[in-house]
Amino acid sequence: MTDVFPVLRVLGMLVMLFALAMGVPLAVSWYSQDGVWQVYPLSMAVTLLVGAALVLGLRNYRRELQPRHGVMLVSLVWALLPLFATLPLMLACYQVGRPMSFTHAYFEAVSGLTTTGSTVLANLDTLPVSVNVWRTFMQWIGGMGILILAVAVLPMLGVGGSQLFKAEAAGPVKDTKLTPRMTETAKGLWGVYALFSAGCALAYWLGGMSPLDALMHMFSTVSLGGLSSHDASFGYFASPLLEGIALFFMLLASCNFALYFVAMRKGHWQGFWRDPEMRATLVALLGGGLCVAVLLWAKGIYEPLQALRHGVFHMVSVATTTGYATVDYLAWPVFAPVLMLMLSGVATSAGSTGGGIKMVRMLILVKQARRELTRLVHPNVVQPVRLGGAVVENRMIFSVMAFMLVYGGTVIVLSMLLLLTDMEPLTAFSAVIASVNCMGPGLGSVGPASNYGVLTDFQLWVCTLGMLLGRLEILSFMALLTPAFWRR
């Protein structure tokens, strides 16, 4: 049992860091006079207090963490930080006379931090602006990963970061081509992220958004989060220019940030352009977008240019797991939204801010399947699986396979739980897939023109669990359930 104490001590530090993050909506609240500024110092105080209690109470458990601790910490962080995040949400909403239940607030907080971007709130435009800033800022924090931030910051506090980094970095290809010094890497990744963020906010502002809208939509664009301060989502702006800017930054954020970091450090981009995952991701996104555009045009829904605009924007938005919408795409021929939802499972890179299975896993599986087909015909030919010139170890293939099974199992079990509540199957499966992929809007009654407020509390908890499992890349969480984990 004392085994968990060193983990809780580090958790305490993260909780304290998270309290500082509430300074952002506080500043906005002060500046914009939205009448709820008091809730932020209060929430910060409670959060800081809990964090400090953990750190001080467990000051004797200062140890280098083991692999199992990384798994434990990452699970605790994603489950517990949203608890603190609910404080400003619930208090502010209460103060403006629109009280929010704990279930709704926790759902909203998890949806924010995991960059899912589903919402249970309606009438977003009339919420205090600092609440919308808080919702979208959580996405920005969650996008690059709280723990990668921690790795960048915590060494000053004397905590070794390698287990944190391994547990947090998305996708199977971890720390390849990166500097062996984790802290440097984490700082580098956050540097790239900050650069993109600055560029995106500036572009939105120059493109015509108000400064605060530019800030909030930057938060939810580069994190592929997709929350908006408007009920009409990105459709509020009705601007092809802004949609183009969003498109550009969504595509940028759907690639592996380590590629940018390495390219910038080396000063040349050959490695970037040759990366097979980056290429496959962009081909899937733009190819899928063209497919949808052609369908929309062929079925007579839009004129060619409008078909291209709406088809590509929504495909990229949904498949990068962002989830912005400018029109209700559920009114389109059903092929389009289903294709978009399917691609949201695969069309982001490992090391990006997106969710889902990640393209590199699909590439590995497809290449390995192709090898097996060859073996059916030429049983004695032995070929290794190669990706981008490098041999993929069997060990990696096995781990990808385990991930796929657990991913599929999670989707099925959670969907079956929703079906137990007599939910209509299309809504149930799409809500779970959209949650597990950290995408956001589903099909059926949780589509882009609706919101998750129509769900019952039990249904919301199932989706919340889906978002958490998806962000944890499931496997980490599942490891908690194995007996081997609890045996020393």
Next chain:
Amino acid sequence: MTDVFPVLRVLGMLVMLFALAMGVPLAVSWYSQDGVWQVYPLSMAVTLLVGAALVLGLRNYRRELQPRHGVMLVSLVWALLPLFATLPLMLACYQVGRPMSFTHAYFEAVSGLTTTGSTVLANLDTLPVSVNVWRTFMQWIGGMGILILAVAVLPMLGVGGSQLFKAEAAGPVKDTKLTPRMTETAKGLWGVYALFSAGCALAYWLGGMSPLDALMHMFSTVSLGGLSSHDASFGYFASPLLEGIALFFMLLASCNFALYFVAMRKGHWQGFWRDPEMRATLVALLGGGLCVAVLLWAKGIYEPLQALRHGVFHMVSVATTTGYATVDYLAWPVFAPVLMLMLSGVATSAGSTGGGIKMVRMLILVKQARRELTRLVHPNVVQPVRLGGAVVENRMIFSVMAFMLVYGGTVIVLSMLLLLTDMEPLTAFSAVIASVNCMGPGLGSVGPASNYGVLTDFQLWVCTLGMLLGRLEILSFMALLTPAFWRR
């Protein structure tokens, strides 16, 4: 090109054998005087002629077959035999004034031979009885596999059988624990099949069916085919006794026939009862049945005993990929039919007459995933994957993984094709899953109380392709598409 000639020669022999099979409906037609007996000699003549032309025309291409020939032959057999099977169907239906299009007839023939048991025909009860016998007899032939039959018979004709057997036997565990002499094995499997068939027909007849009904339902029970001569399917009999008999033989047929063969030859059954796949299959079927029964009772749909009767019967019927129904289970809480359909993917054994992924593949994947979870926590522990005491080779795991990917890809691509026709997603996905698993009825508008006649021709062809790919276990077919196949 001449490479395909030895394959076509063997195909000719199989076509001639298939012509003989039409003798069964011919005999029934004569005996029962259903007025369409003339169509059978005509169909037989055409089929025999084509087969003989192939055999005689290619008599100089008598060679031992290579692995690639096995793949080619098995694909050709499953695609072409249904062509000949359409002859009696179309002729007899035309003669009684209910003409059938070629698309419908080919769908019906593929549905028969692949043991899927979907139908486009309504008013089955008023069809000439020999037509229903032909439909169900095709399932019986397809159940154990036309090619395994061929392996048992063809050696007399001078054709080596090992490549046929490998290409046909279902599931990844091929010819384990079986006699090395393929012909003996194939004969043994057919022996077990014949024994079960005799027992099942006798039990149905003693249980109250008419002799012809007993024959036809035996055909579609032991093959896990599920076609019936009644629109009300098994519900026509309204007999708990007959449902119990069907339940017993469906459970029997969902296990690996090689287990029975080996146990009978050895005279002891320890190996049978210890087989992990058999146990997992039965646990899934009966456990799933109990789940559904409890749900039906808890939601107040039925009294406890009726809930047990209907829950277990339909779970076993659907999940063994049989597809009999006694009530319209789409009226149940949606959890039940979806669970049943999901389990139809996994709840049959390799070497059984059922379709789908097969339980052994799931067991291998689950055990390998469990190993990976352990590795997350203890990265340096190396364990082999074990199944039933034996180590599962990496090679086998890779092949299972490739199968799963191709299976999933097939389901998605075919479903997306249906969605392109603006079909409602639940109907589209369930129709494809039910087809690929060789199960039969789906959800939505292709449920047990409806039939596939509501689909357009294009939609039927998509389902037909799904049935063929599912019966071929997909991988064999995919091999045809690889460049390596066509390179010598």
